[in-house]
Amino acid sequence: MIKGIINYSHYLLETAVEKGDTVIDAxxxxxHDTLFLSKLVGETGHVFGFDIQEQAVINTQNRLTKNRLTNTDIIQDSHSNFIHHIPVDKLTRLGGAIFNLGYLPGSDKSIITRSESTILAIEGILSHLKQNGLVVLVIYHGHEGGTEEKEQLMRYTRLLDQKMFHVLYYGFINQKNDPPFILAIQKRN
Ligand SMILES: C[S@@+](CC[C@H](N)C(=O)[O-])C[C@H]1O[C@@H](n2cnc3c(N)ncnc32)[C@H](O)[C@@H]1O
Incomplete structure (x- = not known):
């Protein structure tokens, strides 16, 4: 069966990330993604999770505690400031990151990810990523402000040097109502 968007985003990370890696849930x-990443990197790895909303940080922390996972730091700050929160020894093992863009389901729909900070964060993460490391963008764009972010990200990723990065597009082109899609960026050898 063709994998759905969330399953495929996790599948891609499974192919690239190794036990012991550092990963970012942006x-x-x-x-949900933080929990997945925490299990993926195992006890020797580490997840740094970011969200600007206090409620998101609480919800994520609760989910991790319920699952008795301790290899994580959940930080209430913009992903564009990730560099200030990750120690150098962990940064050198950066194997992957996921951005699930849009707004927090069941919450204030006006608090959305924005292209400026998203691209700033991607750029920083790509510069620290290990070879063969992977950044997965799950792009929801049906909400107000979503089209702008989608277009900026398409433009930005199309211009990434193909000698340095593979950029994959994965999506369902016959679905109605602005279905989400994936852009995945892999750092080449
Ligand atoms: C689609 S939701 C993420 C869903 C999440 N992956 C899950 O499994 O439930 C997008 C989240 O991005 C957060 N966000 C918006 N701008 C952000 C920023 N600059 N840095 C970090 N998080 C941000 C929102 O607060 C919201 O919780």
Whole structure:
């Protein structure tokens, strides 16, 4: 079966990330991706999760506690400030990151990810990523402000040097109502 968007985003990370790696959940929300990443990197790895909303940080922390996972730091700050929160020894093992863009389901729909900070964060993460490391963007764009972010990200990723990065597009082109899609960026050898 063709994998759905969330399953495929996790599948891609499974192929690239190794046990012991450092990974970033750039938009924790309710912590589903953080939980997945925490299990993926194992006890020797570490997840740094970011969200600007206090409620998202609480929800994510609760989910991790319920699952007794302790290899995580959940930080209430913009992903564009990630560099200030990750110690150098962990940064050198950066194997992957996920951005689940848009707004927090069941919350204030006016608090959305924005292209400026998203691209700033991606750029910083790409410069620290290990070879073969992967950044996955899950792009929801049906909400107000979503089209602008989608277009900026398409423009930015199309211009990434193909000698340095593979950029993959994955999406369902016959679905109605602005379905989400994936852009995945892999750092080449
Ligand atoms: C689609 S939700 C993420 C869903 C999440 N991955 C999950 O599993 O529940 C997007 C999240 O991005 C957060 N966000 C918006 N701007 C942000 C920023 N600059 N830095 C970090 N998080 C941000 C929002 O607060 C929201 O919780």
């Amino acid at each position: 938009t924790c929300g309710n912590g």
